Amino acid sequence: MYKLNTLTTSILHNFLITLYKEGYSKNYLDMIMTILKTSLKYAVYPLEYIQSSPAQYLDIKRFKYNESEDLILTKDDMYEVFKFVREFKPLAEIFYKILYMTGMRLSEVCGLTWDNIDFNNRIIKVRQQMQFQTGKGNVLVALKTKSSKRDISFGDTLYNELILHKNKLESLSIYSEFVCAKENGNAMYKSDVEKINRAINNNLMRFKTHSVRKLHATMLIEGGADIKDVSARLGHSSTKISYDIYVKNTKLLKDKTVRIFESIL
CATH class of the missing domain: 1.10.443.10 (Intergrase catalytic core)
Structure with a gap:
């Protein structure tokens, strides 16, 4: 616990680093940083509790996030x-x-x-x-x-x-x-789920709940389900979304394509 007038940019930055290392998402850190900046700016004016905000120069640009990085889960x-x-x-x-x-x-x-x-x-x-x-x-x-x-x-x-x-x-x-x-x-x-997900990430494996949705779609397609049925099940407005975003080109699907081609030679 820190008193308001003892807070420094370094203390706040180290706090954000701790959250980053614990696996919190970029959106969550952005939200925390916004709260810090807004609150401490208010403490400067109109409250005049401190002369300047130690959160003024906070940023998380150096934190390495790859939101587009694919994460493929398996049934196991x-x-x-x-x-x-x-x-x-x-x-x-x-x-x-x-x-x-x-x-x-x-x-x-x-x-x-x-x-x-x-x-x-x-x-x-x-x-x-x-x-x-x-x-x-x-x-x-x-x-x-x-x-x-x-x-x-x-x-x-x-x-x-x-x-x-x-x-x-x-x-x-x-x-x-x-x-x-x-x-x-x-x-x-959602906050309860995120706490559990962090525990999974820290103790078991890399994990995102959205990847489970992708796995569900991929397993159905691998098993021969109709893409229209899969799309309706996921609540998509078009089958293109289901294929392009959710259905991964797994080895099973590739092998299935080879078998189909072999059968028609």
């Missing part, structure tokens, strides 16, 4: 993630299994409520998402696009996982409208 990776989360944050395991088995977006899984799961017909109705809004906190909001509103079919594996999770919540006397609920009954928020 996901089972390692499930095992890690089961031990690290048991209630959150269902979050990662829903991601893996449906290809839903992070915000959509956080906003998933029990009344949007049709157990009889094995359908998840994606109708809302959890979003942080300034002044309001984490709130349920409408989906951004028409194509995002969709019904996702699921099989016995996810059905059993959901039932098991529901029974677990009841045994712990956690009664929540949200499927991915915390001990206090509130939904898991």
